[in-house]
Amino acid sequence: MNERTKHELRRFPWQVQDSGQWLLVAAAGVLLVASVTQTVDDDHRDARVAVAFGVLIGFGELLRLSLPDDRESAPIATAGALGYALLIRVGSARLPQSAMHSAQQVVTVAAIGMIIGAVPHLAVGRPARVGGMAARLLAVAAVAFIFRPLAGTKVIDHYWGVALAVMASLVILALLVEAVLSALMRADEQRARFWVTLVDEMRVQLPLGAAVGASALLISFASEVMGLWALAVFTAPLLVTQVAFRRYSGIRATYLQTVRALAKVTEIGGYVETGHSERVSRLAVAIGRELGIHEPELLELEYAALMHDIGQLSLSDPIPGGATVLVSREDQDRIAELGAEVIQQAKVLGSVAEIVRRQNEPYRDIDFVPNEQVGEAGSPGPPLSSRIIRAANAFDDLVGGSFDPARATEAVHRLQLDTASEFDPRVVEALSRVVHRRSLIQL
C-alpha cells in the first residue's frame, strides 16, 4: 500500500482525487452536455451507423487494457471513436452514402458508448478511471470538431490522397492531445515535472497509439467499401494486438513482483530491519522525480534501492540491526559487489547492478582514485542513482520508520553537514524538499 491509499482510507473520494483529474472530467462533462443537447435538437443522422459505432466503442471500453506502470488504455474504443469522427462515406448494396453526422453527434455517441462500456467495470469494483475516459473523449472531440465540417467538401471527397493526409494528421493530433492530458494528470498525481512526464507518456503510448491510429484510418476507409461490416472485420486484428499487449503487461507485472520478492529476502533473513528497503526505495523514487529523472531510469532506481542490501545474504550471520554503517569500508564494498553480482545474474533491468555496486562511493572522495579515470578532481564519480540511494539509505538509517517531523529535520540537517564530500548537494536538497512536503501531509 502506498502513501496515497493510506490517506484515502480516512477521507471521502472527492477529497482524494487530484484536482487536475476533476478539472478534466468537468471539461469533458460540459462538452458532453452541450453535444447531447445539440444532437437532440437537430435531426440526428444515420441512426444505424451511430448505433453500430456506439456498440463498437462500448465493446472497446469493456475490453480496457492495463499497461505497465499503472496506466490504462482502451485501444478499440479510441479507434472506433476516431473512425466515427473521420467517417466520410458508408458503403451499402446500392450507392455509398455520405456520412453527414455532426461533431456533436460524434461526441455524444462516443461518450454514451464509453459510459456503457465502463459500467461492468464499476459493477465488479474496479476503479472507474474517469480521468482516462475524459482524456480520450476530449481527444476524439478535437478531431471531430475539425474534421466533420470538412467531410462533405469536394477536396476530401474526390482526392483520397488528400483525405488520407488530413486524416493521418488529425489522428496524430488526437494521440498528442491524449498524451498531453494524461501527462498533466500524472504529473499532478506523482508530483513530477510535466515535460519529463510528457516525454515518458509519449514514449510508452507510441506503439499502441500507432496501432490505434492506423486502425481508425482503416475503419473510415473500409466503411466506404464494406459498409458496416468493416466494424466487425477490422476488430479482429486490433483484438489480437490487444491480446499480445495484455500478455506483455501480465508477464511484466509478474516479473516486477518477483524482483520485489527477491528484494524482500534480506528482510526475511533478518539481515535488514523490516520495511527499510521499501522506505529507502520510496524515498529514492520521490527524490528522483524531484530531480526530473525519466521513467525507465526511475524504475531502475526503484529496484536498485529495493535490492541495495542484497549482498548481505553472503554474510553467514546478519549484522545486528542491519546497520551497514558500522562495518568497515572494505566490507561494505564487498557486500555491494556481491549484491551487484546477484542482481546481474537475475538480469534485472539493465544498470541496476551497477547502481548497487557503487552505492557506497562518497560523492567526492579526495583520496579515492578510480582505476578507469586517473585522479582528476573533476572525475565523474558514482552515477546519480547511486548517489540518491546513498543519501536515502543514510536518512533511513537515522530516522527509520518514525513519522516524527523533528527527527526528520534533524536527520536532513546532519546530511547537509556532510554534504561537501559524502553526498551530492543537489540530492540532499531534493531530499530535504521531499521530506518537508511529507511532514506537511502528516500534520
Next chain:
Amino acid sequence: MAKLSWAARLYIGVVAAVTAALIVQGPFTGIAWPDVVVLGVIVVIFESTATVLRPKELAWSPNSAAMLAAAILLGPVGAALVGACTLFGLRRGPSLAQRIFNTAMFTLSAYLAGQVFLALGEHTGPPDSGSYPLVIGAFTAAALTHIIANYGVLSGVLRLTRNPQAPDSHARMGVSLRLILSDLGYAAFGLLIAALWGELKAFSPVLVFVPLLVARWAIAQFAEQQRAYEATVSALCQAVETKDFYTRGHSERVSRGSVMIAREIGMRGERVEAIRYAGMLHDVGKLGVPTKVLQKTGKLTEEEYAAIQLHPMRGLDIVREIGFLDEALAGIMHHHERIDGRGYPMGLAGDEIPEFARVLSVADAFDSMTSTRSYRGARPIHEAIAELRKWSGTQFDPAFVDAFVAAIKREGWQQPEAPAVPAEELVSMDAQDHDDPTAPLRVTDGF
C-alpha cells in the same frame, strides 16, 4: 542443423514437386502483374525480418495476410506466385532445404486458398460493395484452408525430422484451437488489404500492417520479460543455496522431479508450469533460518527446531507477492506435511494436504537422499526408491510415489556429482538436512 533423413528429404521433394506441377498448369492470363510484384516484395521484406519465437510457436510472419490478399486479388496462380517469393527472403538462418520447404509449403497453401475462394463462387479482384457480407464467408473458408494446409504440411516434416534423442516433448507442435483462432485473426488482414486495394492500391498493405507490427513488437517484449523473469527466479533459488554448499542445484532437481510426477499423472500444462516454479522456490524460506542453527552438529533445542519448522511459512512470506503463483504457494507452504498428519507447519493429513505439496514432498525427499551431504554420501537410486516405498502411506502419498518411480524407470534420473569441497572455512555447510527422511532432525527432549 542436423542432417536430414532420407525420409525427410523425400517428403520435401514430393511437396515441392506437387506444388510446381500445380502452378505450371494454371492459367497465367488475366493476372495483374504489377500487383504480383508489390505483394511479392512485401512477402520478401517480411520473410527477411521474420522473428523466431519459442520453438513451439515457430517463425511468425505476416506473410499469410499478404498471400491471402493475393488469393482474392489475383486468383490461385497469382497467389502461388506471391507465395513463391518466400524463396527470396534474405534471412541468414535457414538452410537450402528449409528454404525450399518453406517456399513450397507457402506456395501450396496459397494456391489452395485461391482455389477454395473461387470454388465458393467469388471472382478475383477487389471485392465491390455488393459482395459483402458473403465474401467474408468465402474468405474465412479460404483462410482456414490456408492455415490447415500450412500446419498439415509442416507437422509432416516435423515428425520426420524429430530428434529421437531429445527427451523433451517441447518440440511437439500443439495445434490448439487458440492457435488457429489467432491465425485467423491475423489472416483477417488479408481481407482488409484486398478490400482497400481498389481505393488505396499499394498503400493499403502499408496501413494494414501497422497494428500487426505493433503486435509483433509486443510479443517480442513479452519474450524478453519472460527470460528476465526466469533469470530472477533462478537468482532467488541461488540466494537460498549459498547457505549450504551441498544443496547446490537441489531446487532445480526438485523442480524437475515434480514436473516428472505431474506429467506422469496427466496434469494440465499450466499447472505443470506452476509446479515447476513451486519446485524451484520451495526452500526459499530457509533464508529465514539463522545459519548457526543450520550448521549445528549436535542436537537442536526446541526453539531451533521450531525455527526450522517455520521455514515453509517464511517462504510463503517472500513469494506471496508474486501474483500468478497461487497454487504454487500452497505447495510451498505445505511441502513438509505428512500423510499421517505429523508434519509441519499445520499437521494436515491425507487429502487435506494440497496436491502440489504432496508432489513436492516426494521429489524433495528423493533428491535429498540421492545427493551428497556433509554428513553422508549420496545413496544409490534403488535404495532411495525403497525408502520412498517404505514411507509410502505414512509420509508420502502412494499415488505420487508410484508415479515418480514409473517416471524414473522410463526417463532415468541424473544424480548430481559429489562436489569437490574447497577448504571448509570458506563455504557454508548445513550439518543436518531437514529434507532427509532417513535422518530426522535430532531434538533435545526439552528442559
